[in-house]
Amino acid sequence: MIILFCGDVVGRSGRDAVKQHVPMLRREFEIDLVVVNAENAAGGFGLTERLCGELYDAGVDILTTGNHVWDQRQIIPYIDRDPCLLRPANFPKATPGAGSRVHRVGGRSVLIINLMGRLFMDALDDPFARLDDLLVDHRLGEDVAAIVVDFHAEASSEKMALGHFADGRVSAVFGTHCHVPTADAQILPGGTAYQTDAGMCGDYDSVIGMHKEPATRRFVTKMPGERPQPAEGEGTLCGILLETDDLSGLARAVEPVRIGGRLARHLPRH
Ligand SMILES: [Fe+2]
Numbered sequence: 001m002i003i004l005f006c007g008d009v010v011g012r013s014g015r016d017a018v019k020q021h022v023p024m025l026r027r028e029f030e031i032d033l034v035v036v037n038a039e040n041a042a043g044g045f046g047l048t049e050r051l052c053g054e055l056y057d058a059g060v061d062i063l064t065t066g067n068h069v070w071d072q073r074q075i076i077p078y079i080d081r082d083p084c085l086l087r088p089a090n091f092p093k094a095t096p097g098a099g100s101r102v103h104r105v106g107g108r109s110v111l112i113i114n115l116m117g118r119l120f121m122d123a124l125d126d127p128f129a130r131l132d133d134l135l136v137d138h139r140l141g142e143d144v145a146a147i148v149v150d151f152h153a154e155a156s157s158e159k160m161a162l163g164h165f166a167d168g169r170v171s172a173v174f175g176t177h178c179h180v181p182t183a184d185a186q187i188l189p190g191g192t193a194y195q196t197d198a199g200m201c202g203d204y205d206s207v208i209g210m211h212k213e214p215a216t217r218r219f220v221t222k223m224p225g226e227r228p229q230p231a232e233g234e235g236t237l238c239g240i241l242l243e244t245d246d247l248s249g250l251a252r253a254v255e256p257v258r259i260g261g262r263l264a265r266h267l268p269r270h
């Protein structure tokens, strides 16, 4: 199975990058499933029902999120009506929405899991224990054909640790939240694809997607300043292309995707 996973969509530039490039990538690489983290799609803060629809129309199948999921309050009543929109699975038990989904892809089942880290982030339930719980009923290559984990976390150490913790039991662990792609795409010894951060879909002439002047001034002056706005130059789509083995569910190939905007272009070999 061929899966495209894209990092945090930031504002209009990020949405436009998805709309512009995902349909072409789907065709070109015969992609079966597209998973996109959309926690910053609405002006950098959260997402709305309308923007979810726009991303689905562009060819996205599953939306994941993270710490910004509730920034637009309208998403709270909406999330239970949209089974393809996930929030971290280790949020408190009574939280609206779901943290994982078994998605049907051409007769096969794929489990997508959204988790959030705890290092330098808000206190949450243990993501390692939650992952263990979820994997009890979803054995890779038996119950589901592939398992993709979006680990939305700040610390590279926590992300790497979760990658090794899950190695051999899921198809891929891909990090989000840092808004910068890391150069460590690899298949771990047990067969799980891993990249510490997928990077953002957004304008890289910015500070993690937001206008660079006010964001820089805040560091210089240590004053709060105005509400941050997304940078509006051409966005780069940052993602990861994953090929899984249809029998074992483990990774056969993993390679970064960077297209459009300022970052050096990288497209996987066919
Ligand atoms: Fe983000």
Ligand SMILES: [Fe+2]
Binding pocket: 039, 066, 067, 068, 152, 176, 177
């Ligand atoms: Fe985040």
